[in-house]
Amino acid sequence: MWPIEIGGLLHILLLALVLLAVTIVFHASAEDSEVEALLSFKLSVDDPLGALNNWKAGTNVCHWIGIDSLSLSGLFPLSTIQALPQLRNLSASGNNFTEINISPQKCSLEFLNLSSNDFTSHFLDILLVTCKGIRHLNLSHNKLREISLKGSIGHVMVSVDLSHNRISGSIPASFFALCKSLRFLDISSNQLVGGVPEDMFINCRSLQELSLSSNNLTGELSGLRSSNSLQKLNLSTNFFTTFQIDHCPSLEELDLSFNNISGTVFRKDCAALKMLNLSDNHLSGPFLSVFANRSLATVFKSLQVLQADHNNFIGELPTVPPSLKVLDLSCNLFNTGNPSICPARSSLKSLLLVYNRLHGRVLNSAMNCGNLEMLDMSINSLAGPIPVDMCSRLPKLQHLLLWGNNLEGSIPATISNCSELVTLNLSFNNITGVIPQQISRLKKLCLLFLSNNMISGAIPASIGSMLSLRSLLLSHNKLQGGLPSELRNSNVLVLLLVNDNQLTGQIPSWIGRSSVVEEDEITEITFPFLMVFAINIEASICKAYEEVFILQGIRLDDFEQLPFATRCRRWFFLAPPGFNLTIYNLVNSPLAIDLSHNSFTGTIPEEFGGMRDLNVLNLAHNLLTGAIPSTIGNLKNLEWLDLSQNWLESHIPDSLGNLTFLKYLNISNNKLLGRVPQSAQLALFPVSSYEGNPGLCGFPLAECAGLYNPLHGDHTDEDSDDGHGDETILAAIVGGGVSCILWSYAVFFSKRWEALLKRLI
Known part of the structure; x- marks a missing residue:
């Protein structure tokens, strides 16, 4: 019994050893072939800095340096390594490759990053056919210009980045025929023309982020229905004339800035939208006309940032939704304030109304925005005094910019209650009185601009205790006295401008x-x-x-x-x-x-x-x-x-x-x-x-x-003679020179005093 069992065990053990040896030989053979492929890749590229010198046979491949940002150049030999069975991720960004060699044999790549090179050749169509398993493709920051975009981006493609190239022509609809898995697409900063394929959002149902910004795209986008997945859409810096969106259930960010858009933009609610940029368009009329004359709170439930500067809006300022944190309506034609611009429980932190036609005491409209950190109403026609209770109602204010208005009266001593203030700019107004001593309590103040007013009195010595102060601008006022010695306590006054005073x-x-x-x-x-x-x-x-x-x-x-x-x-x-x-x-x-x-x-x-x-x-x-x-x-x-x-x-x-x-x-x-x-x-x-x-x-x-x-x-x-008569000549010269100098000095002195008297008068 025992001999039979021992013999059977020996046969089993022998068979296991044979299988193990075969496996080891197989793996060794596979590793050798991969090493040979990588060494072949090394010999095929231009490596002026010797960055791949540690790629040597007989060394551990795991210790070989990667190929990102090595200044490699010439032909990128993808064909030498694309058939490696274990190769899934390949990144060669930040080099100087100009061309690529692709083999017709299939590859196992799933991630390919060739960004920041100098590729110019047409290879995208071939790549998409050969490497059908690629899920993430990054060819951004190259010089691609001849991509035909005739092929489809495929069923399995998840992200494609072709931004910052020189791609021209229009976007063919076929490019989006099979994009059911696509989540991210960026073709921004190219030279694309024409319109956007209408079925793009229909076919690309999983698309979450799309950027077509900084191209030459034109036309109208009306009745647009985004997919249920789309979260970010950037169409900025193009030539679109119309944009109307009817369906945006998941859209969180929409950038339409720097276009030629006019008319109504939102005909339906966009409850998920958080960031909206309408800057630099041809939008006009009352502000709410863009939203089909519905209130912002009705259209947007989650909006946090709204930029609509550089348009032609007129009339009254809108009431912001409770969720909004940033509102920029600068460079428009608004002329009327809104006492209820901030509703109860307002979250508004930044209100920018620069360069409009606001007049009168519109500043009071912002007093209900208790969470404001930045208020800029510069270059308007605001009048009246600075509200005495402003800082008690806006205690979180960090940046207050009201320059270029018609504000009157003195700077209230209660300005010291704005303890978080970093920037105070009241230049170019009609402010009178003195600089209040209490201003020195603003320990975080970094920039103090009070120029071009009618402020009188002395520069407060207490300003020297403002150790955070970096820029002090008091020019074009009626200040008297000298520069207080206490100013030496400031670490460094980067800008000290006190010109055009009476110091x-x-x-x-x-x-x-x-x-x-x-x-x-x-x-x-x-x-x-x-x-x-x-x-x-x-x-x-x-x-x-x-x-x-x-x-x-x-x-x-x-x-x-x-x-x-x-x-x-x-x-x-x-x-x-x-x-x-x-x-x-x-x-x-x-x-x-x-x-x-x-x-x-x-x-x-x-x-x-x-x-x-x-x-x-x-x-x-x-x-x-x-x-x-x-x-x-x-x-x-x-x-x-x-x-x-x-x-x-x-x-x-x-x-x-x-x-x-x-x-x-x-x-x-x-x-x-x-x-x-x-x-x-x-x-x-x-x-x-x-x-x-x-x-x-x-x-x-x-x-x-x-x-x-x-x-x-x-x-x-x-002057090189023997010296006879030098004394006589020199005496004549000196005598004449002294007379000339005395005469010039008298004339100059009288003119200087004349100019000084004119200034004093």
């Missing part, structure tokens, strides 16, 4: 200090608006004028058409919407200082040369004396320097020639002497930059006369 005293040296900001002190603040720093560089044509504007809901091209944005101003500093203020906290000195058109006396502090991040320095039209500090030449980032209309004397320091980024220079109408430094940079500026200094000479002014320039030690050839 006196000496310019404090602490302005020119540099500070070191530790990395752990950096705070990131994202501002949801556009910041523009406007500077006039043609003072001979336009009124000398500088200002910083905070813009929300208005684009720069619209802003340039406003009366106070003339063609003579240059946009010096631009920060796009969402600008991150980290840059403000990293600078070691101010970016711009404008103390012009005041009555500051004394000398320019030597410390100004330490402001290494300074871009703009304007000290024009003051009573400054002394020499131009040579340390100004250390301001390597300086682009704009105006020291004109002062009493500055001595010579122009040679160090100004080191300002290689300088684009505007004006040191005219001073008492400067000697030769203009002959540097390549200073030679770029016209005569007007130097004129009005009787003692200046040299290019671009008249050549320096005389045998000897005591400032530079220049001798002429005629």
Whole structure:
């Protein structure tokens, strides 16, 4: 019995060993073939950086580097690896491949990412036929232009991204014939023309996200019925003239901006919609006409963001639905407020009504929006005082922008109750009175803009305790006194513009200090608006004028058409919407200082040369004396320097020639002497930059006369005789020079006082 059982077990064991050996040989053979295919792939591509050097026979394949972002170029040999039985996912994005080689044999790929290459050839149709199992395909950010789109995207395709290519022609209906599994399709940023196939939403019943933005698509989309699955639809930046949607049960995001759409858009409810963008279209008439004259609360149950700026809406502002958080109706023709714009339990956080025709005390309409964090009603015709109870009714306010209106009265002391305030812009109004001391309680305030009003009194010393303050704009007011020494407590005032006031005293040296900001002190603040720093560089044509504007809901091209944005101003500093203020906290000195058109006396502090991040320095039209500090030449980032209309004397320091980024220079109408430094940079500026200094000479002014320039030690050839008679000649020259200087000084001095008296009168 035992011998038989042992013999049977031995046979079974022997058979198992044979099967195991066969399996090992089979797998070894399979792995060898896959390694050979990968090594063949390596030999077929251009690898200038040797990124695939660790692809070697006899090494562990699992340790081989991937092929994303390796600067590989040339032909992409898909044919060498597409038949690998285990290959499901393949990504070769971020290289420089220009062509692809596809074998007619079938492949097992399910995920293929060839984005961010330089493919130009026509291969999509072949790929879809050969690799029918592909579920996710990404060919975005290439140079594809000859894709015929004749084939279908297939039964199993889940996502297709062809965005940011050069695909032209129309979208054929056949492309969507078999798209029952498709969930994501992006063909944005191409050159497509024509309309959208009507049966696209019918055939693609599983489609959740569709983007056709930034093409040249045209026509009318009326009676549109989206599938029950569609959640995001982006048709922005095209030329559609009509869009009417009748069925949108699951639609959450709809972007129709930058088209030519007019008329009614919503004839049915869109209860699931959360984000709607109608900006930059041809929509007109009362706002609710777009929604078949039904209230927003009726059409939308879940809407959170509504953008309809840059249209031609008129009449009364609408009442927002309780769910809405952001409403942008800027750049329209609204002229009437709505006391019930925010219903009870309103969620509205951002209300943007810039550049409309709102007038009177419309500001009171927003007082019921208790959750507001941003209120921008700039560039309207708002009148009356700032409501005293505004901050008690809007305690969460972070950004208050009311510039460019007709607001009157003084800034209420209760402004301090807006403890969350980060931005306060009341420029270009008719505000009077003084800056309230209580404003210093706004410990989070970063931008304080009060320019172009009629504010009087002194700059409160308490402002120095506002340690978060980065920009202080008080220009074009009636402020008196000096710059309070407490301002030195601010870490860095990035913008200090107090020009066109009645300020006196000496310019404090602490302005020119540099500070070191530790990395752990950096705070990131994202501002949801556009910041523009406007500077006039043609003072001979336009009124000398500088200002910083905070813009929300208005684009720069619209802003340039406003009366106070003339063609003579240059946009010096631009920060796009969402600008991150980290840059403000990293600078070691101010970016711009404008103390012009005041009555500051004394000398320019030597410390100004330490402001290494300074871009703009304007000290024009003051009573400054002394020499131009040579340390100004250390301001390597300086682009704009105006020291004109002062009493500055001595010579122009040679160090100004080191300002290689300088684009505007004006040191005219001073008492400067000697030769203009002959540097390549200073030679770029016209005569007007130097004129009005009787003692200046040299290019671009008249050549320096005389045998000897005591400032530079220049001798002429005629000065090389044996020296006889030098004393007589020199005495005559000196005597005549002294008389000339005294006469010039008397004339200049009288003109300076005459100009000063005119200003004082």
